[in-house]
Amino acid sequence: MYSEQLSALPYLTHSQKAVLKKGNLQTIPELLFASPQDLARRCRISPLEAKAIFNTVCENNPPQIISLAEEDDQEQICSTGDAHLDAALGGGLRTGMLWEIFGQSAAGKTQMALQLSLFAQVPASLGGLSGSACYITISSKLPTSRLLQIVDAHPLLSREICGLDDINTMKTPTIPVLIHVLSKILPDLVAQRVDDPELKPVKLVIIDALAELFHSSDKTTTTTLIERSQNIAEISTLLHVLASKYNLAVLVLNEVSDVFNHGESGTSSSGGLVYNQQAKWFGAADTVPGESNKEASLGLVWANQVNARIMMSRTGRRRYLEDSLQNKRQKADDGHSSGNGGATTNADDGAILVRRLSVVFSSVAPPSSVDYIVTAAGISVLPDDDVLAPAENAFSSPERHDDAISAISMAGSQVAPLDVGFAEQEAQSERTHLQDEDEEWENYWNADVISEEMYTRLEEPGE
Incomplete structure (x- = not known):
């Protein structure tokens, strides 16, 4: 019922269908996920007309109570290819949700997205979704050579089960182009693949990276902030419609902004909590030094749209793995035999850069953090690090x-x-x-300033 086209609804007038078509609204879910205010703006009609259409559709499509056994689109989970990372995410990347990964440049966000676009193609029996991926870029170009490198290097992947054929990509350099893609081109592509049994259905949509659309040199004013909020709300609504209607996962990559501490006060002059005190609970993680100095871009409006927020950050730390240690020993032996003393630099001594992934909040998993490295096979959690909740961090309190x-x-x-x-x-x-404390007490007792009489003399009544 909810997938029925608006143009086929008998209880809507011809004029109502015409304005809905003008607003690029085609199905009932697209209409119900939009608020009457958004509906009026998209269709260029008055709020009263928009509310009348909204109420008419709601009255003729009451919610139906069904059992889980009768549910057609069961939730699916896509593995990341790493068991420890899957555990941190609550089993993997779940369909029907809007996921966000944010972090600094070179933290590994795109590496994670590329890895997931490949595992979405893997058969369900092996932890995948048996589907295809749609990778939307804003300004960058999809690195196909890196995709092939991950396929060849990862032990769970092969060119027989995944590849470039089932990754569709397009570039959306402006906000209107992205909205057009999400409202028209992408739904048509998803519907086409659903109807064709010879094609893998789209199970993962990736946007890399959304914040790039909102980089502007224009002066920030109330009007620009309102416009940005409206654009973010419209984009998120279209993404939620896709995730809900077609039971697919949506992954949005985001950037970070610097956090400035303006004081320790947690309340404003009016008595309410200030934003920078609230944002630390949903805008960033704080499990390693420096992690809390960055927070997700796009502000509170976007934070309220996502189901799960994940932070990836650089730590500046390095670790020697077994292969690296073996290579270092080999270099040291070769250096000793050649008479150079085995001197090596930090760049070529085999130490691998360690990064940090933190689940800030999620509707399917508790907050947690893991250390990971980026290899030829993609993202890999360090094997000796368990999933550790921040509250259990040894130095957190x-x-x-x-x-x-x-x-x-x-x-x-x-x-x-x-x-x-x-x-x-x-x-x-x-x-x-x-x-220092022991030495202080030792000096005190050695001073012998307390006489023996003070230990043996009993206090008499009345003294």
Whole structure:
């Protein structure tokens, strides 16, 4: 019923159908997901006319209660190709949802998107969606050579089950072009693939990267902010319609902006909470030093549109993996035999750059963080790092600080190599503090300023 075309509804007049067609609204879900205000703006009609059309469609399409067994479009989950990463995301990338990945440049956002566009093609029995992907770019060009490299390098992928044939791409350099693609071109493509049994249905839509559309040199005014909010709301509505109607996953890549701390006060002059105090709960993560200095772009309007927000960040840390250590030892042996002392630079000693992925919020998974690296096979979570919730982070609260120091002292081998420097620093600081305190007490007792009589003399009544 909900997939019925608006032009075929008998209870709408010809004039109402004409204005809906002018507003590029074709199906009932597209109409119901739009507010009467958006409907009036898109169809160029008065709010009263828009509300009348909206109410008419709602009255003739009441919600129906059905059991889960009768539900046609069951939720599907697409694996990322890494079991630890899947666990952090609540099993993988779920359909019917709007996912956001934001982070700094070179954090690995595009690498993740490319990897998912390949795993969406993998058969469901192997953790994929048995579908195809549509990759929308704003200003960049899709790196096809990198896609083929991931296919050849990843142990779970092969050219027999995934490739470039089932990745459709298009460029949308402006906001009107993107809205036209999401409202007309993409729904037609998705519907075409659904009707053709020889083609894989579209199961993943990627936008890389949405914030680029809103880069403008124009002066920021109330009018421009309102216009931006309206554009974001319209784009998100079209994405939710696609995800809901065709049971596909939508992944939007986003940029970051700097966080400026204007003070410790958590309330405004009127007594309400200020934005920068609230934003830390939904706009950024804070699991490693420096991670909280960046937050997702596009503000509160966009934050309210996404079902899951994931942050990817550079940490500046490095780690030696087994292969890297073996190569380093080999270089050291070769250097010793050649008489150069085995000197190596940080760039060629085999240390791999470590990055951090944090689930800021999600409707299907709790907040968590993992360390990962980018290899020829794509994103890979470091094998000795479990999915660790921020609340369980050893150094996240003063109450757990003492336990953390004890754990480091008793089981230093369990600390991840990339965190060893930080952990040793904390432990050394704690040991120095304890030593100073012990020395102070020792000096006090050695001074012998308390006579023995003070220990043996009983206090008499009345004294």
